[in-house]
Amino acid sequence: MVSSFVALALSIIYLNHSCNAKNLPSILPEKNGLVANSWRLLQNSEYEKDNLFCLSNGCVKVAASLINNMDQSVDPCDDFYQFACGNFIKNSILEDNEKLRGTLSLIAKKIENQRRMIVNEPIQPDELRPFKMIKLQFKSCMDQEKIEKIGLGPMKEMLKSLGGWPLLEAENWDESKFTWMDSLNSFKEMGLKINYLLKISITPDFKNRTKAAIFLDQASLGLQNQHLVQGRDYRAVDKYYRYMVDISVLFGADRQRATEELRESLDFEIELAKISIPPEEASDYLKTYNPMNITFLQQKFPSIPWQEFLNKLLNQFIRQDDIIIVSSLEYFSGLEALLSKTPKRVQANYMMWRSVDDAVKCLTGELRQIKQTFETLVFGTIEVPRWKECADLSFELFNTAIGSMYVRRYINENTKNNALEIVNDIRKEFYKMLLSNEWMDDETRKSAMDKAKLILANDIAYPDELLDDGKLNSYYENLEVNDQDIYTSVLNLTKFSTDYEFSKLRKPVNKLDWVYNSGVVPVLNAFYNPQGNSILFTASMLQELSFSNDVPRYMVYSSIGSIIGHEITHGFDNSGRKFDMHGNLANWWQEETNKRFLEKEKCFIKQYDNYTIDGHKLNGTLTLGENISDMGGLKLAYNAYREWVKVHGNEPRLPGLQEYTPQQMFWLSTANVYCSKEDTAVMHFLRKYDGHSLSRFRVIGSFSNLKNFSDDFRCPLGSNMNPTNKCQLW
Numbered sequence: 003m004v005s006s007f008v009a010l011a012l013s014i015i016y017l018n019h020s021c022n023a024k025n026l027p028s029i030l031p032e033k034n035g036l037v038a039n040s041w042r043l044l045q046n047s048e049y050e051k052d053n054l055f056c057l058s059n060g061c062v063k064v065a066a067s068l069i070n071n072m073d074q075s076v077d078p079c080d081d082f083y084q085f086a087c088g089n090f091i092k093n094s095i096l097e098d099n100e101k102l103r104g105t106l107s108l109i110a111k112k113i114e115n116q117r118r119m120i121v122n123e124p125i126q127p128d129e130l131r132p133f134k135m136i137k138l139q140f141k142s143c144m145d146q147e148k149i150e151k152i153g154l155g156p157m158k159e160m161l162k163s164l165g166g167w168p169l170l171e172a173e174n175w176d177e178s179k180f181t182w183m184d185s186l187n188s189f190k191e192m193g194l195k196i197n198y199l200l201k202i203s204i205t206p207d208f209k210n211r212t213k214a215a216i217f218l219d220q221a222s223l224g225l226q227n228q229h230l231v232q233g234r235d236y237r238a239v240d241k242y243y244r245y246m247v248d249i250s251v252l253f254g255a256d257r258q259r260a261t262e263e264l265r266e267s268l269d270f271e272i273e274l275a276k277i278s279i280p281p282e283e284a285s286d287y288l289k290t291y292n293p294m295n296i297t298f299l300q301q302k303f304p305s306i307p308w309q310e311f312l313n314k315l316l317n318q319f320i321r322q323d324d325i326i327i328v329s330s331l332e333y334f335s336g337l338e339a340l341l342s343k344t345p346k347r348v349q350a351n352y353m354m355w356r357s358v359d360d361a362v363k364c365l366t367g368e369l370r371q372i373k374q375t376f377e378t379l380v381f382g383t384i385e386v387p388r389w390k391e392c393a394d395l396s397f398e399l400f401n402t403a404i405g406s407m408y409v410r411r412y413i414n415e416n417t418k419n420n421a422l423e424i425v426n427d428i429r430k431e432f433y434k435m436l437l438s439n440e441w442m443d444d445e446t447r448k449s450a451m452d453k454a455k456l457i458l459a460n461d462i463a464y465p466d467e468l469l470d471d472g473k474l475n476s477y478y479e480n481l482e483v484n485d486q487d488i489y490t491s492v493l494n495l496t497k498f499s500t501d502y503e504f505s506k507l508r509k510p511v512n513k514l515d516w517v518y519n520s521g522v523v524p525v526l527n528a529f530y531n532p533q534g535n536s537i538l539f540t541a542s543m544l545q546e547l548s549f550s551n552d553v554p555r556y557m558v559y560s561s562i563g564s565i566i567g568h569e570i571t572h573g574f575d576n577s578g579r580k581f582d583m584h585g586n587l588a589n590w591w592q593e594e595t596n597k598r599f600l601e602k603e604k605c606f607i608k609q610y611d612n613y614t615i616d617g618h619k620l621n622g623t624l625t626l627g628e629n630i631s632d633m634g635g636l637k638l639a640y641n642a643y644r645e646w647v648k649v650h651g652n653e654p655r656l657p658g659l660q661e662y663t664p665q666q667m668f669w670l671s672t673a674n675v676y677c678s679k680e681d682t683a684v685m686h687f688l689r690k691y692d693g694h695s696l697s698r699f700r701v702i703g704s705f706s707n708l709k710n711f712s713d714d715f716r717c718p719l720g721s722n723m724n725p726t727n728k729c730q731l732w
């Protein structure tokens with residue numbers, strides 16, 4: 003439950019601006035032949051006073067890109083997104099397999115290629131053992147000849163050793179030897195996943211984050227919940243069913259039998275989907291926090307021998323004072339009822355099917371092709387090249403070591419320090435904002451201040467441990483991966499990570515869990531973790547959004563500054579505010595101030611509910627936290643930049659854009675982070691399910707709430723980008 007800058011939308015592209023900013027003699031701006039709006043004429047006269055602009059390599063590149071993306075025929079006071087991104091949208095052509103192209107998605111692609119290069123390089127004799135293991139694993143994943151030669155034999159043997167897949171064993175399957183609990187335990191020992199009926203994880207207790215708790219959550223399903231609940235006749239579910247049958251036949255099942263038995267297995271999975279709580283409720287911290295001890299858990303759900311089950315699975319004795327947090331009481335009541343009426347054979351068919359489905363990407367080309375066909379029919383995804391499948395698999399299983407390789411290879415040593423400097427600037431602005439805030443009482447304000455001061459930013463860019471050979475070697479000490487067989491490697495790695503997770507139960511909670519935070523280093527994103535009260539901004543994002551000293555700082559504050567501000571604001575959005583300075587779920591809001599917050603958030607809900615795309619409304623409630631954070635982040639970054647200018651003086655303008663003031667460039671540059679073109683289906687998918695608003699409205703919504711924006715562009719009051727009613731919070 004971590005808020006991120008980009009989640010579903012992998013969007014946004016940027017430019018690599020590396021250059022030496024030089025203050026060059028003034029050149030009078032060329033009169034722009036396009037629409038000469040009044041705001042633009044005003045800019046020109048101001049410009050002549052500044053007398054400077056930057057012609058360095060980086061400045062020229064960044065200017066060219068901004069100019070290419072914008073549509074200067076649009077009035078920025080009418081639609082700033084179109085003004086900043088109009089030509090990007092017009093000139094971007096989505097390729098056959100491309101669902102979305104934007105500033106961020108183009109960077110994400112670049113980072114993906116970097117990850118590929120890392121894992122694909124020849125092994126060096128003197129490199130660290132974890133790095134060698136990654137390369138061996140990737141190599142074995144790419145060795146399709148060997149995969150074909152190995153075939154399905156070892157996997158079938160493994161299924162047999164686990165009691166057998168009933169539909170393969172036919173009449174020979176022995177029901178008396180099966181319980182789902184024993185099976186999950188054997189699955190864990192074997193290195194299979196164990197989240198098919200319920201999920202168990204070790205997590206800090208939401209209300210006392212110094213202590214680790216056992217978190218019991220609903221199952222992960224083989225197809226999205228929203229499809230499964232529609233029932234067997236629903237198109238996606240029907241395709242899933244056919245896919246199951248086809249795979250089992252390749253494993254040697256009789257088609258007739260597979261059709262019958264997998265129908266029951268699917269019905270069971272549909273029932274699991276029906277008792278699951280929907281995603282919007284699953285992210286409600288208060289609703290999913292149901293702590294209890296083992297005795298209470300046993301009383302609440304008596305048909306499952308919890309102590310015995312958990313002792314075995316976690317491989318440690320569950321004590322009375324261990325905290326067990328149940329995410330959904332309804333789910334576990336439903337699960338008890340469902341298990342009691344479902345024959346063991348159906349349960350076993352379902353669990354074995356899920357473990358087979360999870361293995362397909364490591365098995366023969368024929369199986370992978372069937373899976374691909376299914377995914378194309380249901381999700382419209384085109385064939386993923388094998389290298390990508392393998393690189394993704396390496397990253398999924400080896401993310402800490404890959405993070406370490408990535409930092410060593412691609413990250414400039416100044417990146418982290420530069421980022422920390424900006425974090426401090428933004429944090430100062432947040433303090434100022436709290437002090438000048440008029441709607442908070444003093445006590446709540448003080449708690450907010452304490453919380454802001456304690457926001458951890460140590461792992462900005464990357465945890466330092468990633469550069470520590472000893473720590474990395476010792477973390478992977480018990481793992482064995484070779485190039486013999488990709489599936490065995492995957493099992494070893496899965497077991498390794500499950501064991502690591504479960505070992506955290508008796509250890510003190512470490513706020514700075516470098517292993518946890520290192521996993522995202524080579525991913526384009528930024529995060530706020532309410533439980534750690536910490537922000538994380540990945541090294542790859544910093545690197546790619548540019549940390550050059552050679553471009554004007556308005557380019558840096560607008561992109562990186564506003565994203566850091568966004569993450570800090572998440573600590574005080576509608577969800578983040580429910581956690582205190584130590585990351586505990588606790589109410590630190592005085593009643594009156596709380597009411598005012600709720601009033602203010604209503605304004606945001608209404609504002610975004612009113613935006614439509616192709617006649618379909620956005621969901622202001624779903625996107626509330628992100629919208630609050632977008633606006634907060636922008637405001638903080640803008641103010642921080644203004645402070646920077648006070649100390650360092652006015653900055654040069656960019657060639658070809660010399661009519662725009664540095665302040666205007668700040669807005670233009672921020673909007674560019676969001677330039678994005680999506681295909682219609684993806685756009686509506688994001689509109690319905692993504693916690694972030696669509697890119698267009700991330701710009702229009704937050705910019706139009708900010709007076710600084712309309713002042714800088716001299717937007718008349720009442721214009722689209724300067725509405726009379728503005729939503730204000732932080």
Ligand SMILES: [Zn+2]
Pocket residue numbers: 005006007008568572628631
């Ligand atoms: Zn966010």
